[in-house]
Amino acid sequence: MTDNRDNDNLTSTDNSFGKLPDHLLIEIFIRVPVLEWAKVSCVKKQWANLFHGECLWQAALVRTFPLASQDKRWPGPIPRELSKRRFAALYVSKHIFALDDEIDEIVGHTYLFLKEQLELSTMPPHSGILHGTIIADQFIACGKSRDVTHELASQIWLAVLDNLEENQHTFLLLKRLALEGDVFLPFPYSRSIKVQWRVFEKLFTDFRDCVNHADYYDLLAMAKNEFQPIPSAWLGY
Template identity: 80%
Template sequence: MTDDSSRSTTFISADNPFGKLPDHLLIEIFIRVPISEWLQLSCVKKQWANLFREECLWHAALLRTFPLAGHATRWPGPIPRGLSKRRYTALYISKHIFSLDDELDEIVGHTYLFLKEQLEISTMPPPASILHGTIIDQFIACGKSRDKVHELASLIWLAVIDNLEENEQTFLLLKRLALEGDVFLPYPYSRSEKVQWRVFEKLFTDFRDCFNHNDYYDVLACAKHKFQPIPAAWLGY
């Protein structure tokens, strides 16, 4: 791709043979371009933007990038698989965020997407206990052991928390998660201490300036109740 406007105009002009290619050939070209340039490609002309919205392009990209995806069976549980674009995104996340390379790749990516979207969907997402229970139930339905279920759920929570945008909505969400009461459910339905620790850590480091005086001490008191001792870095208001 290039930022030069005159070259871009020539590239998409009607006189350029590339601009006359049928959709199926354009798709075969686009899926061979690095994914980092797909957004730019989709902005070149309306026809290309439409291709990136259609199932056929994402289905072709899915099978080219993840050849075994075509052999994957549907799984039981509350989190659906979705269409090709969703599946491509889930597999990309599994590979690049979790570095997984086994039969769990896709469902881990879908679970990450489910949790991230639920937490970002509004200022009042479902309680963390419901979201966590849904994740646990998903992996249990797929036949995973209790230890593996607990490990995967914790990894997904940690990855989502680390990848939320740093804005006011995220601050309010993390504060709500920090102040939520302990849920007395049996293992592995209880959230891991690592996840709870990360929530407080981000609040007291990345979002410290968002606190007012009273809120800070409320959250700090909650942290002291959950963790002993707490890091000195959290005591800086």
Template identity: 70%
Template structure:
């Protein structure tokens, strides 16, 4: 009912796009470069509602990732989701992860899962549980322990690189840096590359946020994991 009233309003002001059938309008929208979709969704309420509908994202999925419709549901704890979620997962995978087609959607969903869980502002899950969930997901999809460890590291590195530069990210990275998972068995321990990336972002991107005590606590934790420490990390 709300969509009909929005479209009636557009017709009343003689908007030419309001006379276009929805399916044709969707076909036009999904041919516009993806980077401009955010602006299109702000044109009016009717278009904003279209971007909330599964039919638009289903059409976008088939156009941008034509083989996605052939993909089967996979086992494991991370679900596939609806068309919009699948589109976001495939788009992130295409932009960030150099993986083969059969893995691209699963890796993309894993990226979205980890990023969203880490960005929960109150009581985020322990990182060890999140890492174990990712490892179990790849093993459930038939990957070996080594492959699961490698893919999980790839996901962690991409997520850490794509966290926004804000206070919440600083608190998150500080918590991750001070958390230890050395007691876990392989492949459930995070790789040294992931730990390095966490400390690197703290000591470079968030140096100004560090208090005196924080700096020495984090530096001591870094020295337990890495030797030598990069010169850029030193000097409070």
């Protein structure tokens, strides 16, 4: 009996929503909490198509971030892309970064770009990604000062490192970042000491079981060369 009632409810709901035109469905969906959108898009193919289209994301962008300019000039090497990407960038800027209550779309785009390049690439990232020069170029192209560029790049690196999945790919990436930490780059392109510290901290804590005997002593020697003193938690293989 319970199953029949549930099926009747689902059929009734499906028929009711099935009669609504797409523009009304969009107006309903963009009022649902963002964290539920993935579940909503899986209910039926029609709804999934709406979440893959531009119209829903354009409406969500206007509703959620009404002050986001549609015609703002967008210089720099990192693409702005369409409404779905813009919504994601603004959402990231608002919920991951604390920038004096300011929502900076550039920060969100840069975070998404760096995270994807580091996380999804099957080949080692090229030097412009690995050393963060593309990040700095983006902020400079958008009119940020050198000091602001360096600080924002540092915040983005820290946020990305904290949100990478704990897997073999990330371990190899962190190890490469640690081993290439002494590459000289002029300010503001150089990674901050806070970023380098976080790289070693994750290697010696989150990924400690992945580090073999030889790598441990190589990494420890580099850590001692960069940081004095180093935490006792990093010691002992």
